[in-house]
Amino acid sequence: MTRPFNQPLGGNEMPRFGGPATMMRLPTQQDAAGLDACFVGVPLDVGTSNRAGTRFGPRQIRAESCMVRPYNMATRAAPFDSLMVADIGDVPIDTFNLPACMDIITRHYAGIMEAGCIPLTLGGDHTLTYPILRAIAEKHGPVGLIHVDAHADINDHMFGEAIAHGTPFRRSVEAGVLDTRRCVQIGLRGTGYAADDFDWPRQQGFRVVQAEECWHKSLSPLMQEVRQQIGDGPVYISFDIDSLDPAYAPGTGTPEIGGLTTIQALEIIRGCAGLNIVGCDLVEVSPPYDTSGNTALVAANLLFEMLCVLPGVLTRE
Ligand code: MN
Numbered sequence: 001m002t003r004p005f006n007q008p009l010g011g012n013e014m015p016r017f018g019g020p021a022t023m024m025r026l027p028t029q030q031d032a033a034g035l036d037a038c039f040v041g042v043p044l045d046v047g048t049s050n051r052a053g054t055r056f057g058p059r060q061i062r063a064e065s066c067m068v069r070p071y072n073m074a075t076r077a078a079p080f081d082s083l084m085v086a087d088i089g090d091v092p093i094d095t096f097n098l099p100a101c102m103d104i105i106t107r108h109y110a111g112i113m114e115a116g117c118i119p120l121t122l123g124g125d126h127t128l129t130y131p132i133l134r135a136i137a138e139k140h141g142p143v144g145l146i147h148v149d150a151h152a153d154i155n156d157h158m159f160g161e162a163i164a165h166g167t168p169f170r171r172s173v174e175a176g177v178l179d180t181r182r183c184v185q186i187g188l189r190g191t192g193y194a195a196d197d198f199d200w201p202r203q204q205g206f207r208v209v210q211a212e213e214c215w216h217k218s219l220s221p222l223m224q225e226v227r228q229q230i231g232d233g234p235v236y237i238s239f240d241i242d243s244l245d246p247a248y249a250p251g252t253g254t255p256e257i258g259g260l261t262t263i264q265a266l267e268i269i270r271g272c273a274g275l276n277i278v279g280c281d282l283v284e285v286s287p288p289y290d291t292s293g294n295t296a297l298v299a300a301n302l303l304f305e306m307l308c309v310l311p312g313v314l315t316r317e
């Protein structure tokens with residue numbers, strides 16, 4: 001069979017530990033021209049409140065992605081038989097100026113939108129989702145949101161600043177880039193500054209599913225409800241790796257105990273199949289705290305799973 005689309009470099013052509021460390025060993029290109037989907041990194045960590053290091057996230061996720069093979073053996077998804085995909089490198093952020101990064105990121109993603117390409121982002125701290133959503137909404141209008149995280153990230157300010165990794169969804173609601181009746185947050189938990197911290201998104205119309213509602217069970221039935229809530233309209237997936245229990249993903253800046261399992265993460269993402277997904281991100285991998293590389297490995301696999309549920313991806317019998 002001839003394949004008209006980019007293929008990841010196979011393990012029989014070059015050992016998996018060899019060759020350039022691009023995402024899934026895909027070809028690279030300078031911009032999103034001609035692509036259906038792209039992997040793009042945002043090496044940002046100056047929005048982080050506790051442990052830093054997510055600036056190294058995109059590079060480490062790419063390194064650990066070398067073991068991710070092109071077919072999904074559970075769902076039979078064949079993304080590289082279906083879509084033109086490449087790794088388009090990183091956004092050249094200004095690491096000394098976080099507010100300036102917001103405009104740099106929005107401009108960069110406006111170019112990706114212009115090309116008609118779906119971005120899958122390798123983070124980077126969670127601040128980056130706000131400027132991405134601005135670019136997405138410029139094209140699609142206000143979008144639905146599936147936000148998986150230990151934290152709501154709806155703080156009004158952090159240390160007096162409006163832009164930080166704990167504020168992106170407050171800023172996004174204020175900017176009108178979210179369709180708040182089609183937003184869900186999954187995995188929220190831990191300690192807060194006020195007992196009603198998780199009520200603000202509910203007051204905006206979000207569905208909030210705290211981690212305790214996820215304990216000890218499959219999340220496939222939840223995702224059936226989520227698909228009904230989201231409907232046919234455009235939706236963005238934002239996956240913070242700290243939604244997972246630190247047992248699975250210790251390499252992150254603000255870990256919280258009692259989190260999701262990797263199996264529940266797969267159920268959430270596979271449960272997004274059929275939705276009109278217009279962009280995805282995987283954020284908050286901090287390699288300095290990821291001594292085994294396992295957190296980045298989990299992130300690489302979850303990004304592949306996101307690719308597998310994009311519109312237009314065929315399944316093979
Ligand atoms: Mn977050």
Ligand code: MN
Pocket residue numbers: 149150151240242243254284
């Ligand atoms: Mn978080």
